[in-house]
Amino acid sequence: MTTLMEMAHAGIVTKEIKSVAAKEGISADTVRKLLAQGLVVIPKNINSKSQPIGIGKMMQTKINANIGTSRDYVDIDAEVEKALAAEKYGADTIMDLSTGGDLDLIRRRILDSVSVPVGSVPIYQAAGNGIENMTSDDMFNAVRKHAENGIDFVTIHAGVTLSSFERLKNSDRILDVVSRGGAFTISWMKQNSRENPFYSEYDYLLEMAKEYDLTISLGDGMRPGCINDASDRAKFEEFIILGELVKRARAAGVQTIVEGPGHVPVDEIGLSVTAMKHLTGNAPIYLLGPLVTDIAPGYDHITAAIGGTVAGMYGADFLCMTTPAEHLALPSVEDIKEGTIVTRIAAHAADLTKEGVKEKARAHDREMAMARRDLDWQKQFRNAIDPEKAKEIHARSKNVETCSMCGELCSIKIMREVMKK
Ligand code: SF4
Structure with a gap:
């Protein structure tokens, strides 16, 4: 039986390696090399x-x-x-x-x-x-x-x-x-x-x-x-x-x-x-x-x-x-x-x-920051690790545009208007 690690050693890019490479957004040959070395x-x-x-x-x-x-x-x-x-x-x-x-x-x-x-x-x-x-x-x-x-x-x-x-x-x-x-x-x-x-x-x-x-x-x-x-x-x-x-x-x-x-x-x-x-x-x-x-x-x-x-x-x-x-x-x-x-x-x-993964992780946080800036609640929920909980808590807010924390004193809303001028 030839193992996945042995195949990686032999230079073979298996379907498992391709699948991992696609999920991680890196090349299949990089995954193969790391697997062959035992680092992955x-x-x-x-x-x-x-x-x-x-x-x-x-x-x-x-x-x-x-x-x-x-x-x-x-x-x-x-x-x-x-x-x-x-x-x-x-x-x-x-x-x-x-x-x-x-x-x-x-x-x-x-x-x-x-x-x-x-x-x-x-x-x-x-x-x-x-x-x-x-x-x-x-x-x-x-x-x-x-x-x-x-x-x-x-x-x-x-x-x-x-x-x-x-x-x-x-x-x-x-x-x-x-x-x-x-x-x-x-x-x-x-x-x-x-x-x-x-x-x-x-x-x-x-x-x-x-x-x-x-x-x-x-x-x-x-x-x-x-x-x-x-x-x-x-x-x-x-x-x-x-x-x-x-x-x-x-x-x-x-x-x-x-x-x-x-x-x-x-x-x-x-x-x-x-x-x-x-x-x-x-x-x-x-x-x-x-x-x-x-x-x-x-x-x-x-x-x-x-x-x-x-x-x-x-x-x-x-x-x-x-x-x-x-x-x-x-x-x-x-x-x-x-x-x-x-x-x-x-x-x-x-x-x-x-290193190697922070760009992708930070892009996710940027998406959330932009959704917050835009007071786009649906986008915030989509980017949340636990959308169900975020929705449930936000539903307590009566003001649909901002949230009940600051209401009309929402700094994001105030600054949006200030920055438009
Ligand atoms: S009301 Fe306050 S807590 Fe809610 S979105 Fe605006 S600034 Fe953030």
Whole structure:
């Protein structure tokens, strides 16, 4: 099986590359070169019907929406509704993180419902009968099953190793490990006194990924879960390991993304993203946040959007949506909608600063500015990230020409008349 990355290496411009180039407004040969170098990924399993998207250098910042059941709450229709809401409000990809109910059925329903690429975390299914009963075969078989189903990218916590576990024991962390996959892996290694199979048998994982052209998202099992734990040794050690794994994947023709933290104060985000890029050979970076403070439960979509904007400015390529329910409960459909829109705003704000994409992003803002100058409300709604909300709020204004904020004292209207004279 020749992968998309290998074809790009061989100079072949595939239909996926052409499609991404058209969406991004750059040449197909530029996309091909970036893909061949591993600086851009197009997650596209051979069994998938998803529309290709590009993540990485010179690409607009992409966003992912996490959905999925928990052991406490299983409603497949609700998860499908969340997937559709995420797609409608601008998610570029969706990850099914289900851990409760019939996981195969849920995955199938989500894959059948959306046209964006879908990701998953196979170890959640492998550990279905308890971490104590999970075998390394279960771990690889879950990856194969998800790949056969048409999942486009999988999170694999291959950077969580016995040595990182030792480092963790000697750290000053408050929250140790907050990544679910990271915690499963550490617990398994401790119970079995064995190395993480995704690390020790990484070549086998790459062979499997090649078979399906599955993109590997190297999970950040050691990501800091609070501001106190940001930027410590455990995190940077994992980045070093992930950098080595990226190199091996590239040599095998397998596309990789690298996941990153977590909870990071604003003044350390630049360091974090720059170090990740440096240590991973400029792999596409996928961030879970970063949340810039721990003290705003109920508003963590905002704390993550602040961090995501700053991270994007420093080169993060892919932002994972955070919802108002983060740290509190399984998100509702409304939480998914709000989280997706707020993350979309962060991605756009980052794009206004990014070389190669800022011209297009700024043109959009110019359109909005001109619509405001002209008091053209319909054009403002068309250019809004959330037109429904903008319309709903403006409908409160009685004055149809301006809005109820200043009414007759509208500075735009006054200046329009002044400038005519
Ligand atoms: S009324 Fe005030 S807030 Fe509304 S459009 Fe005019 S200047 Fe802007």
